[in-house]
Amino acid sequence: MNTIELCHASVRREGEFILKDVSLTVKEGEKIAIIGPNGAGKSTLINVIARNIYPLWKPEYALKLFGQERWKIEDLKKKIGIVNQSLSWYVNTTYSVYEIVLSGLYSAIGLDFHHKVTAEDDKKCLEELDRIGITHLKDKAMNTLSSGERSKVLLARANITNPSLLLLDEASNALDFPSRSELRKTISKYAKAGKTILLVTHELSEIIPEIDRVIIMKNGEIFMDGKKEEVITERILEEVYERKIYVDSRDGLYNAWC
Numbered sequence: 415m416n417t418i419e420l421c422h423a424s425v426r427r428e429g430e431f432i433l434k435d436v437s438l439t440v441k442e443g444e445k446i447a448i449i450g451p452n453g454a455g456k457s458t459l460i461n462v463i464a465r466n467i468y469p470l471w472k473p474e475y476a477l478k479l480f481g482q483e484r485w486k487i488e489d490l491k492k493k494i495g496i497v498n499q500s501l502s503w504y505v506n507t508t509y510s511v512y513e514i515v516l517s518g519l520y521s522a523i524g525l526d527f528h529h530k531v532t533a534e535d536d537k538k539c540l541e542e543l544d545r546i547g548i549t550h551l552k553d554k555a556m557n558t559l560s561s562g563e564r565s566k567v568l569l570a571r572a573n574i575t576n577p578s579l580l581l582l583d584e585a586s587n588a589l590d591f592p593s594r595s596e597l598r599k600t601i602s603k604y605a606k607a608g609k610t611i612l613l614v615t616h617e618l619s620e621i622i623p624e625i626d627r628v629i630i631m632k633n634g635e636i637f638m639d640g641k642k643e644e645v646i647t648e649r650i651l652e653e654v655y656e657r658k659i660y661v662d663s664r665d666g667l668y669n670a671w672c
């Protein structure tokens with residue numbers, strides 16, 4: 415089964431197309447990295463898939479998720495875990511880390527009087543905090559955390575429903591070296607558990623060995639989509655970024671600089 419079938423998605427903002435007729439099929443269990451210059455449309459694509467943004471209507475436009483076009487949004491949200499920079503702003507509140515992670519179960523940001531927290535929900539939250547290594551932050555207010563700590567909370571929140579699709583848009587924002595390494599290991603575990611993963615990143619070193627497909631976006635379009643070894647080359651990256659790029663790889667991980 416395909417987890418994502420997106421056909422002919424276009425998004426226009428302020429008179430400009432920021433996504434231009436993009437089509438994308440992702441098979442169940444696939445792990446994909448999406449790279450490309452700033453402003454290329456990566457986050458827009460992720461937001462279209464998460465149904466946070468609705469593309470221009472045209473007869474050929476379609477978005478099927480998990481084989482279905484129509485979804486009750488609350489059911490869909492439980493199947494998709496998302497980390498992005500907008501969420502990073504939204505969670506910057508006086509809610510505690512525990513409340514923010516737990517509220518992922520209810521597709522909310524923070525707890526409200528109508529959220530009935532069960533013992534099972536509490537257990538899931540504590541497990542997730544432990545998995546990401548942030549149990550010690552449990553009672554801290556979100557607006558007192560460092561950026562890196564906030565990124566870890568978002569990752570825990572994204573996974574609390576045990577979603578089968580993870581959309582990770584610059585999830586490693588502000589993480590230090592050891593935390594990045596931990597993040598790689600965590601994503602690797604999610605990958606081995608069979609989850610479908612779309613990882614948007616500027617850091618090629620985050621493209622874990624389990625990711626074998628890489629999509630490059632440029633100017634609102636898919637510039638290239640293929641096997642990691644064929645896409646991450648100096649020649650292709652130079653064409654995309656329009657400058658001299660050096661690529662190195664070690665132990666299955668890549669690094670690029672210019």
Ligand SMILES: Nc1ncnc2c1ncn2[C@@H]1O[C@H](COP(=O)(O)OP(=O)(O)OP(=O)(O)O)[C@@H](O)[C@H]1O
Pocket residue numbers: 427428432450451452453454455456457458459
């Ligand atoms: N609401 C909006 N109104 C106007 N322009 C927008 C809006 N949202 C996005 N854009 C523009 O669309 C383009 C694509 O944005 P998007 O965030 O998808 O890029 P990106 O590839 O994720 O970039 P980055 O790597 O910098 O995060 C950018 O030029 C951005 O300025």
